[in-house]
Amino acid sequence: MNTRKEKIHEIIEKLIAIHEDAAELRYWESIFDELSESEQEKLLDILEKELATLNP
Amino acid sequence: MMPAFETGTETETTMEDFRTERADLLKRVINRKTAEAALLLTPGVDVVALAAFAARGETLAGKELDGRERLNYAAIAGFLGMFYVLGLSGMQKEAMAARGVAATLATIEFGPDLFEKTAELAQERMPSAVSFLEKTGDFIKDKQSLIEDVRRSMIEIATNDPGLISLNLDEHA
Numbered sequence: 099m100n101t102r103k104e105k106i107h108e109i110i111e112k113l114i115a116i117h118e119d120a121a122e123l124r125y126w127e128s129i130f131d132e133l134s135e136s137e138q139e140k141l142l143d144i145l146e147k148e149l150a151t152l153n154p
Numbered sequence: 155m156m157p158a159f160e161t162g163t164e165t166e167t168t169m170e171d172f173r174t175e176r177a178d179l180l181k182r183v184i185n186r187k188t189a190e191a192a193l194l195l196t197p198g199v200d201v202v203a204l205a206a207f208a209a210r211g212e213t214l215a216g217k218e219l220d221g222r223e224r225l226n227y228a229a230i231a232g233f234l235g236m237f238y239v240l241g242l243s244g245m246q247k248e249a250m251a252a253r254g255v256a257a258t259l260a261t262i263e264f265g266p267d268l269f270e271k272t273a274e275l276a277q278e279r280m281p282s283a284v285s286f287l288e289k290t291g292d293f294i295k296d297k298q299s300l301i302e303d304v305r306r307s308m309i310e311i312a313t314n315d316p317g318l319i320s321l322n323l324d325e326h327a
Contacts, residue, residue, distance in 0.1 A: 118169055122225060125293040126176070132286040133183060140179050148172035152165060
């Protein structure tokens with residue numbers, strides 16, 4: 099089973115592949131461990147929704 | 155997998171909407187981290203006001219910012235806010251009172267020195283913040299003109315609204 103961090107990494111790679119802001123997304127990935135549980139969940143939720151919207 | 159549609163206005167608008175959501179999330183993260191630092195290091199500082207100050211980047215210039223700009227402003231304002239908190243820690247109340255945010259920000263030298271100094275302060279005073287500050291520093295350090303813009307706006311706000319950051323010196327005594 100993927101961890102939340104792995105899921106975020108996968109989504110970020112897909113978003114960068116469709117030209118999302120790589121520097122910003124890499125920044126989020128770098129500070130992932132500094133986020134609280136709820137902040138990590140919120141980040142995952144936002145990224146999942148963006149990917150679903152751009153890549154239905 | 156191919157994108158559902160080519161990069162263009164519609165895609166960029168969608169991305170901007172989600173960047174704006176992430177900018178709001180980053181503001182919350184920075185609020186929390188600044189509040190933690192202020193609680194741990196500077197018990198005389200009004201934590202709520204300071205945390206709000208650190209995350210006001212998106213509206214500092216009084217102009218409409220897109221999602222990317224909002225996120226950059228939040229990161230820069232948060233970094234500078236935490237630099238200020240770290241700088242205050244360990245000071246005597248007289249020194250804290252004399253070191254207003256506008257004056258502090260006005261004397262900051264931008265460039266590599268700012269990031270080195272911040273890392274040193276964090277290492278010495280709040281090691282748990284080192285990693286976050288280093289990574290945020292890496293993210294913002296090539297945005298020099300934007301940093302200067304945010305700093306000018308923060309000085310203006312701190313000058314016009316000195317109550318924004320209040321020092322509760324009685325409690326600190």
